[in-house]
Amino acid sequence: MTASPEYETLEGLGRYFDGQSARSQEVIVGFGKRSIVIFQHGDQAIAHWPLGALRATRGGGIGELTLVPGHDSEEQLIIDDPTMIKILRKVCPNLNRGPSGAGGARKALIWGGVAASSVAAIVFVLIPAMAVQLAPMIPYERERAIGDVVVAQQAALMARSSRFEDGICDGPRGLAALAKMTERLQPHSNIDRPIQIDVIDTGMPNAFAAPGGRMVLFRGLLTMAESPEEVAGVLAHEMGHELHRDPMVGYLRQAGTTGVLSMVIGDVVGAGIFATVGDAALSANYSQMMERRADDEAIRILQEAELPTRPFGEFFVRLREEFGEMPAVLQFLSTHPTSTSRAEKIFAREDPTNYTPVLTDSEWVALQNICSETF
DSSP: OOGGGGGTTTTEEEEEOOOOOOOEEEEEEESSSSEEEETTTOOOEEEHHHHHHHHHHHOOOOOOEEEEETTTOOOEEEEEOOHHHHHHHOOOTEEEEEEOOSHHHHHHHHHHHHHHHHHHEEEEEEEEHHHHGGGSOHHHHHHHOOOOOHHHHHHHOOOOSSSSSSSSSSOOHEEEEEEEHHHGGGTTTOOOSOOOEEEEEOSSOOEEEEEGEEEEEEHHHHHOOSSSHHHHHHHHHOOOHHHTTHHHHHHHHHOOOHHHHIIIIHHOOOEEEEEEEHHHHHHHHHHHHHHHHHHHHHHHHHHHOOOHHHHHHHHHHHHHHHHHHOOOOGGGGGGOOOOHHHHHHTTTTTOOOOOOOOOOHHHHHHHHTTTTOOO
16 A cells, blocks of 8 residues: 555644553654654654554544554554544555454453453542542642632633623622621531632533632522522532532542543543543442532531521422433433432421521622622
8 A cells, every 4th residue: 555645745643652651642643655654743753654554443532543553563543633534544445454363352352351440440449539538638728729720710611701801700799798698607517717609600500619618609500599598508518518528529539530541441442432421420429429418518507507498409499490300311420419309308307487588688689690780
């Protein structure tokens, strides 16, 4: 097989694995007369792969082509340049031809079994245990720095059309109302570290807790809520996460799991999509435990603050009515228990007959308009 002379000046970028390490290196890929040539960025050729021997492996990300210089080779080259992929398929019609014997498949099965066992042990046992043990050892200053980055990234991602430069709403009256709500709840949270609560200017009805006492409400949640007590329930829930250091545990666990799956599954086998799905599946059950515990803490905090818990449950009912319940077959992938189960548990708790609202009517309006304050 030969490449047309017109392709001899064509070059593209690729990721090269030498078969000895899980690390990849950025390379430049070009055409020779009967081969592709792999160059380091210093123009030094590190490999010549004959066109007739090239084979494409299964897996890889969408729009990628993973090549090996023969079925028994441990080397790999990943290319995502559409032009290079089109030409390679044109000049190498044997790319998808299988091996002549069963040795390659047998070898892949053996190594696949070993890799799967190792990954399972690391992901399901070692990483969760290490995350729980390491989280309390992280200095507060470092944890807060991580939380600051997480919140800044989420605000930049979720609030691209916001009139606020950093995506964080700062209406003065809304901030005062949020501070009053926080002061009502925080003394009962048992959190012994500073916390900071912000509102991100996005229409999604959500909230999250980040490491270091950073908690975030989304504008869409304030809009969807029908009373300040509903928001107080969500905020108490995020305080429950912070009390148990769930954000830091989750951060450590996610970082470790994603790294292991990306290196072992994505880089070696070329199946990055399975790393994403696998991480979602294995983290969901763990996160559901955290969510149920945070719900329990939220109920306790609301009761000690002499606030009703029922509005917290009613918020979940409206979530179900608005967005529907996740199909049962997918619930194991959800990082939250079903809205129905959460509401039922909350409704089972007894509320005070009389209570002082967490905000006045005018303060509630101010909080809902914290991103505009046009009233």
